Amino acid sequence: MLGYIVKRTLGAIASLFIVITLIFLLLRMMPMEGYFGAEYDKLSEETRASLLAEKGLDKPILVQLVDFYKNLLKGDLGKSWIYRPNYPIVKILESKIPYSLKIGLISMAFSLVAGIPLGAMMACFKGKLGDKIGTAFIAIVEALPTAVLMLFVQLYFSSWFKLSLLFDKNRPSTWILPILSISLLSICTYAMWMRRYMIDNINMDYVKLARAKGVRSSRLMFRHIFKNAFVPMAQFLPGSVLSTIIGSIYVEHLYSIPGTGGLLIDVIQRQDNTMVQTLVLLYAAIGIIGMFLGDILMAVLDPRIRFVKKGDDR
Amino acid sequence: MAAKKWLFNRPMRRISELDAHIQEGLAREEAERMRQGGGEEPSDLTSEEIAALDPALFAFAEFDEQEAERVSYSNYSYWASTFQNFWRNKVARVLIISLLVVLLFAFLQPLFPGQHDPVTINNDPETGIQLMNLAPCAEYWFGTNAIGQDLWARVWAGTRVSVFIGLVVALSDLVVGVIIGMIWGYVRKVDKVMTEVYNIISNVPQTLILILVSYILRPGITTIILSMCVVGWMAMARFIRNQVVIFRDRDFNLASRCLGTSTLRIMVKNLLPQMVSVIMLQTALAIPGAIGDEVFLTYIGLGLPTSQASLGNLVEDGRVLMMQKELRYQLIFPAAVAAFITIAFYIIGNAFSDAADPKNHV
Secondary structure (H helix, E strand, O other): OHHHHHHHHHHHHHHHHHHHHHHHHHHHOOOHHHHOHHHHHHOOHHHHHHHHHHOOOOOOHHHHHHHHHHHHHOOOOOEOOOOOOOOEHHHHHHHHHHHHHHHHHHHHHHHHHHHHHHHHHHHHOOOOHHHHHHHHHHHHHHHOOHHHHHHHHHHHHHHHOOOOOOOOOOOHHHHHHHHHHHHHHHHHHHHHHHHHHHHHHHOOHHHHHHHHHOOOHHHHHHHHHHHHHHHHHHOOHHHHHHHOOOOOHHHHHHOOOOOHHHHHHHHHHOOOHHHHHHHHHHHHHHHHHHHHHHHHHHHHHOOOOOOOOOOOOO | OOOOOHHHHOOOOOHHHHHHHHHHHHHHHHHHHHHOOOOOOOOOOOHHHHHHOOHHHOOOOOOOHHHHHHOOOOOOOHHHHHHHHHHHOHHHHHHHHHHHHHHHHHHHHHHOOOOOOOOOOOEOOOOOOEOOOOOOOOOOOOOEOOOOOEHHHHHHHHHHHHHHHHHHHHHHHHHHHHHHHHHHHHOHHHHHHHHHHHHHHHHOOHHHHHHHHHHHHOOOHHHHHHHHHHHHHHHHHHHHHHHHHHHHOOHHHHHHHHOOOOHHHHHHHHHHHHHHHHHHHHHHHHHHHHHHHHHHHHHOOOOOOOOOOOHHHHHHHHHHOOOOHHHOHHHHHHHHHHHHHHHHHHHHHHHHHHHHOHHHOO
């Protein structure tokens, strides 16, 4: 177990390193115009050169990379160029993350409470009317382009329930729609996987044995099948918790929530390279750490998972 | 592909029935022998004697289906069975017909009479003022947009572009994903390296790669297709790899290899047909995925140039105006078309993959 954790940690650090380096190098390959924003045409050659020097972009790329890592270790993510010129990115993030975190955590709790039982119920009544309606609903939510779905939720729910279209941190009623929109997607995802894993488990031998022994159906469902089906779900939980820091790109932008998700769209549209770089790195790091924690959690929850010779699965 | 997998799929005969067949066959053999002259072995004819025989004594055997059925021939064909199963699903049947009609119409729409151009800005012929934000009417079926372009024509032009992007991306996922997945699963040395590479890449959210590639490459149909292709093949390759690993060392492949079948032939003839169901599902889902991604990229400002009509651009244009109730049609029409196409592909893909799974064949 310990060996596995150490190995997995090293792996995660290695991929983090590779991904950060790649992203850094890729962003340096962009055309020069990207570094100056809209004013590129108005600047003379000398101004451009001095601006580049000021940002440390005239040095060889490897020196830049080393500098970047040095600063990163010190917790300095650099300064914003265009979004808020020369303002430390760490400070910008500090002011943004709490909003995303609050909304994300509430909607995650909500979707776990709603989605997992929903999936479990659908598995219990497989093939019945309720299951069919649920499956159709999930198919529609999964298939629709997210942007379209979110737009319609915002458009119609706000007029039906007389809710505000925009977010206001002081009025709790304006929190309902963003939370609902985020939850809608994750409820469907949770319900879909829960249903699938439970149905997989229903056909297994241990369930047949338990049934033959005379275990009551309800007890079998909740004590035996539910527990086993939940293990693969647990793998995604740490990732979901962590990504609440990022927030939802669509929802935050739609409802003008001053969180990190909307920020990404903002800085992409304004071509603020350092900000894009930082946010992308943040996303990647959260993805990697989330997967890592998920694997560990799954190993802790399920004693059958051994991890010796994991890749040797032929 | 090897279409006749009849052995496993014949309906089981009851034992008594089988027994009756055997008895009948034995009796017939017996009768034959009696006719030949009471158990005497018939002597072989020499070649001259054979040549001297009268051809009128012989007649071609005619095909008798019942008789053929008796000796374990079945006209089971994998694809026929798949389509039969698929066709039995009513929802899928309705959807595929309407989807085909919609797509055919989208591509033929410019050929119909009386259609407007999707790019031309329409002016009022009397006053010369742009026909901005005209509500749907007899002339402009979906109304006009904020600068007076015909929304009906734009929606179909956008559908063409978006579906084209979807098809190209799905095709690239299919080809690249299957080839890489096959090699990845089959060649043991590659497996280790590829798995490590995959572990690193799969750690990064796919949306992020999509955003990053589009951000670096800047908008255009080619770049948007490229950025989706960069992301898309991985899931397919992973699926294929897992399937290959499952089937690679089964006995039938071992036998095939012992008989000297080339690796390429094993891959194409022995392994690929096992995965039709998975491959079809992935490919079918890639199309709505690509359309959704295009809408997403447009939304965050990395989509196609605004002059180019696409479902993403139209939805985004409509979104800007959606707070004005009388202009909401500009969002609803393109969104409805996008929704129909993605949902139809999704459900058809799932239904087809169920139908293509040999486990569900009778």
